[in-house]
Amino acid sequence: MIYYRGGSKELRITILGAGSILPTKERFSSGILLESGELGKVLLDIGPGTLEKLREMGVDPGEIKRVFVTHLHVDHVLDLLALIKIKAYLPERRLAIYGPRGISEWLNLLTTDDKLFGYLSRMGCKDYLDVHECWETSTTIENGIKLSTTPVEHFNGIAYRLDFLGGISLTYSGDTVPDDRLIDLARGSRILIHECSLPSDKMRGKHTSDEDLVEIVRELQPEILIVVHLYPEMEKRVDVLREKLRSAFAGKIYIPRDLTTIEV
Numbered sequence: 001m002i003y004y005r006g007g008s009k010e011l012r013i014t015i016l017g018a019g020s021i022l023p024t025k026e027r028f029s030s031g032i033l034l035e036s037g038e039l040g041k042v043l044l045d046i047g048p049g050t051l052e053k054l055r056e057m058g059v060d061p062g063e064i065k066r067v068f069v070t071h072l073h074v075d076h077v078l079d080l081l082a083l084i085k086i087k088a089y090l091p092e093r094r095l096a097i098y099g100p101r102g103i104s105e106w107l108n109l110l111t112t113d114d115k116l117f118g119y120l121s122r123m124g125c126k127d128y129l130d131v132h133e134c135w136e137t138s139t140t141i142e143n144g145i146k147l148s149t150t151p152v153e154h155f156n157g158i159a160y161r162l163d164f165l166g167g168i169s170l171t172y173s174g175d176t177v178p179d180d181r182l183i184d185l186a187r188g189s190r191i192l193i194h195e196c197s198l199p200s201d202k203m204r205g206k207h208t209s210d211e212d213l214v215e216i217v218r219e220l221q222p223e224i225l226i227v228v229h230l231y232p233e234m235e236k237r238v239d240v241l242r243e244k245l246r247s248a249f250a251g252k253i254y255i256p257r258d259l260t261t262i263e264v
């Protein structure tokens with residue numbers, strides 16, 4: 001366990017999945033568990049393997065009351081249907097799902113079409129799902145926690161920022177290319193969880209490279225940087241990445257493998 005304390009409130013961040021759709025020994029698809037007294041237990045993304053990682057952590061999926069989805073790619077969302085079905089068996093079933101534009105239609109199709117998973121509607125999921133579409137959103141969700149989102153350049157992606165009353169602020173990029181809208185969202189955020197998919201010489205898709213991330217943190221200067229969404233090619237160069245990042249800012253750098261907990 002990595003331990004860090006600052007500020008008056010406590011937030012526990014567990015990186016359940018720090019990798020990409022390509023599983024490696026240390027990293028698999030996206031999923032982050034946040035735990036705090038104010039927010040309870042919530043997930044940022046819920047890719048394949050997320051529920052299994054929760055099981056390993058001893059977290060009952062029934063305790064998850066909110067899921068924040070960045071975009072509807074398989075490696076960020078596949079376990080959501082499993083969580084929806086699990087909730088059907090529980091006495092307290094309510095599940096709030098936040099996601100980008102289009103997530104309501106996507107969920108509606110998946111849970112009502114009998115060629116897909118239409119039986120979920122017959123199990124009552126419509127009654128307990130509370131779906132919130134976000135885009136350029138700024139709202140207060142609970143205990144004064146401010147939720148802000150911005151669209152980013154990656155499929156239908158959005159990035160999230162949470163500001164807690166105690167002064168902790170956290171921004172999660174999801175998948176994205178370097179995007180000024182994300183820089184604006186993350187400015188002043190104490191914690192930055194940012195993707196770094198591939199080295200710049202191996203870049204493919206709409207992602208952030210090691211060189212890009214160095215420039216982003218040079219601009220933002222977060223207190224804590226947590227680097228996620230590493231493809232195998234990036235994972236092989238973690239030590240070089242850490243050195244490059246070290247030269248750009250003075251904050252703490254975490255490049256965690258799966259099931260790493262960071263306490264703030």
Ligand SMILES: [Zn+2]
Nearest residue numbers: 071073154175
């Ligand atoms: Zn993606």
